[in-house]
Amino acid sequence: MNQIRYARRSYTGGPTPIEKLERLSEALGGPAIYIKRDDQLGLAAGGNKTRKLEYLVEDALRQGADTLITCGAVQSNHCRLTLAAAVREGLSCQLVLTEPESGYDPQASGNHLLFHLMGAEKIAVIPADGDMQAEMEKLADALKQEGRKAYLIPVGGSSEIGTLGYMACAEEIEQQSLVMGVPFDYVVTATGSAGTQAGLIAGLAARQSNAAVIGINVSRDRESQEKKVHELLLSTAELVGLKGDLPRELVRCEDEYVGPGYAIPTPEMVEAVKLLARTEGILLDPVYTGKAMAGLIGLVRKGTFRPEDRVLFLHTGGAPALYTYAETFLSEK
Template sequence: MNLQEFPRQIYTEFKTPIQPLCHLSKRLGGPNIYVKRDDLLGLTGGGNKTRKLEFLVADALKQGADTLITTGAVQSNHCRLTLAAAVKEGLRCRLLLEERNRKYNPNANGNHFLFELMDVEQLKVVPDGTDVVKEMEAMKQELELEGRNGYIVAEGGGNDIGAMGYMNCSYEILEQSDEMDLKFDHIVTASGSGGTHAGLVAGIHTSKADVSITGINVRRSKLQQEEKVYGIIKNLSNRLILQDIIPRKTVQCFDDYIGPGYALPSEETINAIQLLAQTEGILLDPVYTGKVMAGLIGLVKKGYFSKEDKVLFIHTGGTPAIYEYASTILNKENNPK
């Protein structure tokens, strides 16, 4: 599928590497695990939202926006990268932070420090359960009253426009597989706002590649998340005018590794973060990638993969947030809140 007809801003001028996790694979006794280093993507601190923002910001510029508006949790990687994209494009940015199991701390490290460093124009904090879509619409209307043009970036870039970033990523993975003479049997990814998961499924399906994609949920139940991801796929299919219907069964999620809740790491999450740091020197975060790696390890132990399978773990980033969780990750506190 050719996405060149859609506007795109380039924020990463290279393919992110695919690397073998030899020590981790040996520790687990197979399968053969590899990592796609999307934590090394462009913009401030890297991460999967960069791929989505290439298409979302291009759409904003096409519509003449002067300000980006988006939302996320108090340590949102998506908010960090949306702000970074705004800075790069000479736009302003307003952020709506939702307190999901973590209270807002104005003196926090991690992404909050970066919000301040990059000079966010407005930062509004709301309690968990707030209708964030309605709040962002209100922020857009405030800008209109000032004679400005705001563009609402969907939470996490989780819509059909953002998902095109991970259709592109799937093509990149298949190109690298050919170059490396390596065929992956499974791809394991975080499934949160849904755009990453949806884009990978759509890209692999339209390429007719025989690769299974497994999402590890970080927030919602299995059924809720699968419906959310498939909804994005249907919208994406309509946008791209795909003739081949992508089956519902291609969306597969597990909700066994969410732990106590969104942004609250379980013991398995902490163990996975420590294990990858100590075997491969790669950093994971406790909100997304730590839970996904815990899920991958859990599935290995359950026999979900064969010993000979080649499994690709998508590292979706989140590194700046880990510094706010330092005591939790090092087991120096009992309360992850």
């Protein structure tokens, strides 16, 4: 037995719920839409990175690290949750953040406020096109000089070890599907650093599920994103010894809903966030789940799904970032 899939911390009390979105499904007049509430995962304000961190932090502790170092945007959900995991484990945490086009505001709210509230040991801000990996290694070298040991976590926690979190989620979905008596035809998720989508595909393949995973891009074009996901899928499968063919065709990424770029609002995102809030009382975020839901809505309207299909939307969290986009939402009715 390959033990690596069992070496993990536990930050959530049990499976996250799957709920049927009756009112949204009716409003769209398409397939039956369900939602997997990974916004209710453990650690501060929840989100999909919690699943990845269960494996990553276990690896860090096994290696004797006393500090977690990771990177992301100023409003990074991953940085928030990595810091929360460090606090939970009694570790220090340092963050490398990329400066947004509008400039860095040290008084920014949302996730940035939570970095300070939870006591990040150090926050290094670099230009948007800066080398995050090099900056993390610089911080790690400085800690080494102090006799400390850092564990570096890539953007989004999307290494092979982090991706195991969404292999586990795929197994959880399959188990819930059996209990509910609802076989899902599609799983729709935001895709960025690739670990969530790659893990879902690997986990569903391991269970021989017929559910297809559709990633809605939040940054890159289709070709580069599909390449990134597929490469991580293959390396993760190799890590766990997953047998069988995992062709490129298993990876589907839609890039029509990115808009002008990462974290830049679009009218479709605004519509999606408001529609789910007003039909189901569920909050999405403007960077990931808002654009992913815009993609799901767009696919429904294009007739991608059959009326009898059952579509599961993965809510990857991120609501704290919503409050930094107040002007975007208040400017439209």
